[in-house]
Amino acid sequence: REALQMDPQQRMLLELAWRAMEDASVSVDTLARVSTGVFVGVISHDFERLALSDSRKINPHTGLGRSTSIAANRVSYTFNFRGPSISYDTACSSSLVAVDAACRALNLNECDTAFAGGANTIVSPESYIEFSQAGMLSRSGKCHAFDARADGFVRAEGGGLVLLKRFADALVDGDRIRGVILATSVNQDGTTAGLMAPSSKAQTEMMQTALESAGMEAFDVGYVEAPGTGTQFGDP
Incomplete structure (x- = not known):
């Protein structure tokens, strides 16, 4: 009966956590013996x-099945993880904000390992109506980010979790290392032309902070993956 009342986003995160452990060749028992945190971004309230x-x-x-605040806690509870367990809702930045929080927790020794990422499902039409009324969804059904044809974004379902650890610890333990996060940064646009209007100045400052923390210059970056909104208003 409990499973029937569970938000599919919670189920997805449980599966993703298991897959992350399999990929890392680490057991549940091993992570339960150390301080393991769970940091996830979940914004959809469709199931609720x-x-x-x-x-x-x-x-x-x-109550617990529909709650997005329980998403991270469900993973911690199921696998007996006792580190920080927090769900984030910062709209489309939620999963990366969760990754930033996980990195900070690791750097502060608040946990020894951390799952970070997010999940999104679409199971009711109300959000579509909200976004379309706000002029945010693409009429063409295609997301033309940073393009003159940009007329909105296209929604999608999915999820992802990464298993993070301090780099020095991963080297000592002989872990499989898929990549290294040199630095993260989070800020806010402040007062702009509207609540949802972006600030290129604030975004530039955020990227500069991340580069400085990583000890890098802009020309050191060879690949950029950007969350373009696909709108004339948001992309600039």
Whole structure:
């Protein structure tokens, strides 16, 4: 009965955590013996709307099953992880903000390993209506980021988790290292032309902070993966 009331995003995160452990060749017991944190970005409340749409079907498991705040806790509870366990909702930046938080927790020795990432599912139409009313969704059904044809973004489902560890510890333990995060940075646009209007100045400052923390210059970067909104308003 509890599983039937669980947001599919929580289920997805459980599966992703297991896959991350398999990829890292590390057991649940090993991670349960150390301080393992879980940091996830989850923003969709679609399942919550469905769960509360018929009051006759609400039961003792509904509250926790629908809650996005429980998403990280569900992973920690299931696998007996006792490090920080936090869910983030910062809209489309949620998963990367979760990665930033995980890196900070590792650097502060608040945990020894950390799962970081997020999940997103689309199971009801209300969010589509909200976004379309705001003019955010592409009429053409294609996301033309940084393009003169940009007319909005296209929604999608999916998820991903990475298993993070301090680099020195990973070397000592002989772990499989897929990549190294040199630095992260988070800030806010402040006052702009509108609540959702971006600030190129603030975004530039954030990237400069990350580069300085990593001891790098802009010309050292050879590849950029950017979250383009695909709108004339947001991309500039």
